[in-house]
Amino acid sequence: MTFPGAPVRPAPRRxxxxxxxxxxxxxxxxxxxxxxxxxxxxxxxxxxxxGFTLEHYAKLFxxxxxxxxxxxxxxxSIWVTGLSLVxxxxxxxxxxxxxxxxxxxxxxxxLVPFWxxxxxxxxxxxxxxxxxxxxNQVLVxxxxxxxxxxxxxxxxxxxxxxxxVLLPFMVFPLLSVMARIDTTLVxxxxxxxxxxxxxxxxxxxxxxxxxxxxxxxLVFLLAVGFYITPALLGGExxxxxxxxxxxxxxxxxxxxxxxSLGVFLLTVVGTLFVLFSTLLGLDRLxxxxxx
Amino acid sequence: xxxxxxxxxxxxxxxYCALTLVFLCAPILIVVxxxxxxxxxxxxxxxxxxxxxxxxxxxxxxxxxxxxxxxxIAFVTMVLSTVLGTAAAIGLTRGRFRGRRMLEFFFVSxxxxxxxxxxxxxxxxxxxxxxxGNPLALYLAHTVVAAPLVIVIVSAxxxxxDSAIExxxxxxxxxxxxxxxxxxxxxxxxxxxxxxxxxxxxxxxxxxxxxFLGGPTTTTLxxxxxxxxxxxIDPTLTAISTLxxxxxxxxxxxxxxxxxxxxxxxxxxxxxxxxTQ
Numbered sequence: 001m002t003f004p005g006a007p008v009r010p011a012p013r014r015x016x017x018x019x020x021x022x023x024x025x026x027x028x029x030x031x032x033x034x035x036x037x038x039x040x041x042x043x044x045x046x047x048x049x050x051g052f053t054l055e056h057y058a059k060l061f062x063x064x065x066x067x068x069x070x071x072x073x074x075x076x077s078i079w080v081t082g083l084s085l086v087x088x089x090x091x092x093x094x095x096x097x098x099x100x101x102x103x104x105x106x107x108x109x110x111l112v113p114f115w116x117x118x119x120x121x122x123x124x125x126x127x128x129x130x131x132x133x134x135x136n137q138v139l140v141x142x143x144x145x146x147x148x149x150x151x152x153x154x155x156x157x158x159x160x161x162x163x164x165v166l167l168p169f170m171v172f173p174l175l176s177v178m179a180r181i182d183t184t185l186v187x188x189x190x191x192x193x194x195x196x197x198x199x200x201x202x203x204x205x206x207x208x209x210x211x212x213x214x215x216x217x218l219v220f221l222l223a224v225g226f227y228i229t230p231a232l233l234g235g236e237x238x239x240x241x242x243x244x245x246x247x248x249x250x251x252x253x254x255x256x257x258x259x260s261l262g263v264f265l266l267t268v269v270g271t272l273f274v275l276f277s278t279l280l281g282l283d284r285l286x287x288x289x290x291x
Numbered sequence: 292x293x294x295x296x297x298x299x300x301x302x303x304x305x306x307y308c309a310l311t312l313v314f315l316c317a318p319i320l321i322v323v324x325x326x327x328x329x330x331x332x333x334x335x336x337x338x339x340x341x342x343x344x345x346x347x348x349x350x351x352x353x354x355x356x357x358x359x360x361x362x363x364i365a366f367v368t369m370v371l372s373t374v375l376g377t378a379a380a381i382g383l384t385r386g387r388f389r390g391r392r393m394l395e396f397f398f399v400s401x402x403x404x405x406x407x408x409x410x411x412x413x414x415x416x417x418x419x420x421x422x423x424g425n426p427l428a429l430y431l432a433h434t435v436v437a438a439p440l441v442i443v444i445v446s447a448x449x450x451x452x453d454s455a456i457e458x459x460x461x462x463x464x465x466x467x468x469x470x471x472x473x474x475x476x477x478x479x480x481x482x483x484x485x486x487x488x489x490x491x492x493x494x495x496x497x498x499x500x501x502x503f504l505g506g507p508t509t510t511t512l513x514x515x516x517x518x519x520x521x522x523x524i525d526p527t528l529t530a531i532s533t534l535x536x537x538x539x540x541x542x543x544x545x546x547x548x549x550x551x552x553x554x555x556x557x558x559x560x561x562x563x564x565x566x567t568q
Contacts, residue, residue: 024382027375027398027438035401035435038412045415087311094308106312113315115539117496119513120532123520124318127325127333130524134321134335167315196300225405227499232520242407249411259415262408273403277396 039266045259056260069244076155076230076240077223080162084219085212087163088170092211093204095171096178107175114168122232125161126152153235161229166222170215177211217276225269241265319536326529333526344530354515354527361495361512364426368433368494373487375434376441377479381471383442384449385457395446399439409435410503417504424506432504433494440493441486448482449475481550488546492539 046056060066091110095103113121128134129151136148151157181204189199227242234243241261249258325333329341348354383395401409413432414423422428456478460470476483501514510518512531519525 021382021386021388023378024386024394027379027382028394030375030438031398031401031435034413034416034431035409036397038409038416039404041415042408042412087314090304091308091311094304106308109312109316112536112540113319115492115543116319116536117513117539119496119498119516119520120322120535121318123516123524123528123532124322126520126524127322127529128318132332132524134333137335164315164318167311221403225403225408227405227407242405245407245411249414255411255415258411262411265405266408269403269405273400 042259042262042266045256046263047260049256056256057264059257060261060264065239066244069239069241072238073224073241076158076162076238077220079159080166080223081216081220083159083163084167084170085216088167088174088215089208089212092171092174092178093208095175096181110168110171113164118165118228121164122161122229125157125164125233129157129160152233155234155238157233157235158230158238161233162223162226165226165229166219169222170219173214173218174208174211177214178208181207214276217272221269221272221276224272225265322529323533323536325526326533328526328529331526333524333529344526347527348530348534351527354512354531357510357512357515360426360509364429364433364511365491365495367426367430368437369487369491371430371434372438372441372490373483376438376486376490377445377476377483379438380442380445380449381475384446385454398442401435402439402443406436406497406499407503410500413500414503423504424508426509428504429494429501429509429511432500433497434490436497436500437490437493440489441483444486444489445479445482448479452478481546481553485543485546485550488542492542495538496535 047053049056060070091106095106098106126133130136131148131150133151135151136145139145140148152161185207186199186203189203190196194202225242226240227246230238230240231243231246234240239247242265245258245261245265248254248261321335325335325337326344327340327342328334328337329339329343330337379398383391383398409432413428413435417423417425417428452475457470457475460474461467465473496513497511498513498517501509501511502517505511505514516528516531519528
């Protein structure tokens with residue numbers, strides 16, 4: 001990084017630094033105005049109406065229906081995280097043991113759905129699982145059932161739809177960790193007499209745990225703030241925190257309460273995000289998420 | 292190498308993963324197939340084939356206008372996010388100042404903030420300036436969620452590019468911006484293009500901000516789809532969905548090909564991340 005002969009000016013490094021800073025002025029200004037400012041305004045709306053009050057937060061804990069939304073979100077997010085791990089771990093593992101060509105193919109098969117819009121994928125599930133959807137058409141047509149099964153507008157539909165969207169967010173962090181595991185360690189364990197199962201459980205699995213926690217936190221984080229799929233595939237029993245926000249601000253027009261719900265959700269997600277990045281490094285989250 | 296002796300384990304692993312991949316890909320394939328259905332209702336497999344839902348889509352003003360609007364918003368968002376995101380990435384990776392990590396954190400945080408929270412915050416802001424329903428609101432809002440992607444992608448490229456080449460240019464008399472424009476930017480161009488492509492797609496697909504900030508007048512394609520899908524399943528949606536599946540593949544696949552050929556030419560300055568693509 002040192003560059004002999006470079007210092008032609010009295011303080012080149014400093015000069016260099018100030019110019020670097022200049023580049024940041026425009027993006028920083030933009031993000032302060034259109035991102036940070038609206039979020040702090042939300043904070044204001046949640047605490048003042050017009051004087052300082054905790055009323056809007058108290059409402060959340062007083063009303064059982066609102067608490068239920070909170071519980072629904074937690075339940076759905078835990079399920080989705082668990083299911084994504086159960087489906088994603090073997091898939092990521094398979095990607096690390098196959099040849100480079102097969103691996104690329106497998107990654108493409110995960111990337112194509114990943115690139116497809118969430119709305120389209122959710123709609124696809126409506127076509128498949130709906131009352132007059134493909135599965136019900138087939139089952140009724142074959143005489144397996146008389147009346148169509150309720151596969152969406154319930155917990156099952158939300159879980160299927162959300163796992164479908166969030167699974168890649170589990171696979172990619174897992175893969176990035178697993179790909180860096182030194183496979184000679186596993187080979188060494190095998191040569192010392194460990195069975196394949198033992199070598200996996202005692203060597204590979206512990207080394208892959210950073211990927212497991214990274215994937216789980218990321219999926220959970222995204223699940224908690226997810227709106228589109230619960231709104232389209234959920235029924236009345238699956239009001240989540242995000243769909244509650246929509247209900248409160250659009251139907252009840254209670255912006256103060258909506259703002260407090262938003263701030264609350266943001267606090268939960270923010271805490272998880274900080275936990276995630278200090279625990280595992282920001283690069284894991286950003287480096288593999290979409291690029 | 293792992294589980295070399297356990298072929299049963301290997302084949303059950305393959306079966307399990309194949310099912311997972313079917314779960315991931317089948318819904319998309321089914322929608323694509325169904326879009327060529329000739330009947331009034333959704334059938335799978337279709338008994339007769341036609342392009343009627345595509346004709347329906349391209350001939351209906353209620354679909355074409357939102358599409359054109361979405362393309363316009365995505366284009367403006369792409370330009371804004373690419374300029375702001377690339378500038379931020381250069382500042383963050385080349386700058387040496389206190390709080391750099393914090394700032395990096397701040398710039399990528401919109402990727403995890405629940406969009407609905409951002410949407411209501413921006414609604415309150417834009418309502419004050421009477422911007423709800425104005426496309427400008429969506430240019431700005433979409434840039435907030437798209438620019439972080441550009442920052443992440445371009446930063447990754449900058450980290451693998453030797454900053455000494457900039458210093459070399461500077462020592463040879465180039466001004467700061469000249470060095471950036473002629474030396475740094477060409478080296479990271481594939482990443483900038485890739486970031487721009489992602490920014491375009493993020494905006495083109497975005498629903499939540501569009502619902503909240505679009506008002507009654509500014510209806511983007513995803514907003515229009517959202518409104519339709521909530522009430523009835525119109526088979527036209529399957530045709531639109533098919534196009535929305537193909538567009539990212541074409542754009543991102545194309546970018547990837549450009550990036551690869553570029554990487555082959557300048558293998559020394561631009562290195563692909565770690566083979567995840």
